[in-house]
Amino acid sequence: MNRTQKGAWFTLGISSLLIVFMAIIFGAMFAAGDRRAGVGLVRFWIWLVLLFLIVALFFVLRKQSPAEPAADERDHLIKRNAVLASFVSVWILLAIETILPPAFVGDAGAIPVFLLPIINTAIVIVALLVYSAGILLQYGRTHQEADHE
Amino acid sequence: MNRTQKGALLNLSGFLVNIAFFAYLFITIFGFRALPNRAAAVVVLLVFAMQVGWGIFLYRKRQSPAEPEADERDKTIMKNAVLVSFVSTWLLLAAATLIPALILGEAGSLPVFLLPFINFGVFALAGVVYFGAVLVQYGREVNHEQ
Numbered sequence: 001m002n003r004t005q006k007g008a009w010f011t012l013g014i015s016s017l018l019i020v021f022m023a024i025i026f027g028a029m030f031a032a033g034d035r036r037a038g039v040g041l042v043r044f045w046i047w048l049v050l051l052f053l054i055v056a057l058f059f060v061l062r063k064q065s066p067a068e069p070a071a072d073e074r075d076h077l078i079k080r081n082a083v084l085a086s087f088v089s090v091w092i093l094l095a096i097e098t099i100l101p102p103a104f105v106g107d108a109g110a111i112p113v114f115l116l117p118i119i120n121t122a123i124v125i126v127a128l129l130v131y132s133a134g135i136l137l138q139y140g141r142t143h144q145e146a147d148h149e
Numbered sequence: 150m151n152r153t154q155k156g157a158l159l160n161l162s163g164f165l166v167n168i169a170f171f172a173y174l175f176i177t178i179f180g181f182r183a184l185p186n187r188a189a190a191v192v193v194l195l196v197f198a199m200q201v202g203w204g205i206f207l208y209r210k211r212q213s214p215a216e217p218e219a220d221e222r223d224k225t226i227m228k229n230a231v232l233v234s235f236v237s238t239w240l241l242l243a244a245a246t247l248i249p250a251l252i253l254g255e256a257g258s259l260p261v262f263l264l265p266f267i268n269f270g271v272f273a274l275a276g277v278v279y280f281g282a283v284l285v286q287y288g289r290e291v292n293h294e295q
């Protein structure tokens with residue numbers, strides 16, 4: 001596994017953990033009753049994300065063998081294709097962001113300003129997820145093609 | 150000028166016309182609190198029709214028989230432009246998140262009918278950046294060759 005693949009696994013892991021983290025916070029914000037009901041779970045998840053960051057960064061930065069290339073031309077191409085996939089996903093998500101709120105609150109409705117950072121951060125995280133999944137899928141495909149040959 | 154450049158030039162002008170039209174709509178509706186003039190829509194439609202006609206003509210007519218469809222260099226230029234446009238999208242999204250909070254305050258509310266304007270604005274500016282980046286890269290290569 002080269003550095004691009006390891007980086008993609010790292011991004012995939014972080015973005016998945018952050019999506020769950022955001023879902024926990026979002027759920028806690030709108031939960032009825034005690035405002036501090038979800039704090040324990042949020043704290044636990046922060047520690048989990050930090051632990052993942054430290055352990056995963058060690059594996060990303062450490063070379064598996066001295067011959068492992070940092071990045072070659074194929075890696076650059078794979079990354080560029082993944083950027084394109086991620087870019088398209090951002091536009092789809094922005095279209096959803098435009099269509100969904102009127103469906104919930106009506107055309108004359110309004111959404112709280114504090115929701116915008118949450119929505120846009122979610123878009124960033126999903127875009128990261130698509131980017132890393134795009135990289136790993138392309139490597140998977142290349143391996144399959146190489147096996148067939 | 151090859152097909153990619155022609156497409157970029159056409160799309161750039163199309164996006165600029167759309168931005169101007171949406172700015173006009175936004176200022177009329179929210180600035181002057183009036184309904185937009187129908188004549189403006191007719192003018193924009195005419196400009197748009199002219200652009201489409203001009204685009205089809207340019208796109209179909211080859212400037213020389215040797216003009217390639219799209220070579221490896223074109224693909225690289227387009228992928229670089231995607232990256233530039235992607236970065237600009239993140240900056241615009243950050244601005245679209247911060248500006249409403251600055252204007253309306255943290256406890257404020259944003260009318261949902263503003264979301265299409267905001268997101269279309271982000272889309273249009275990212276489009277201008279993309280096609281602008283394509284043209285700038287071609288311009289740079291011509292300068293290098295000279």
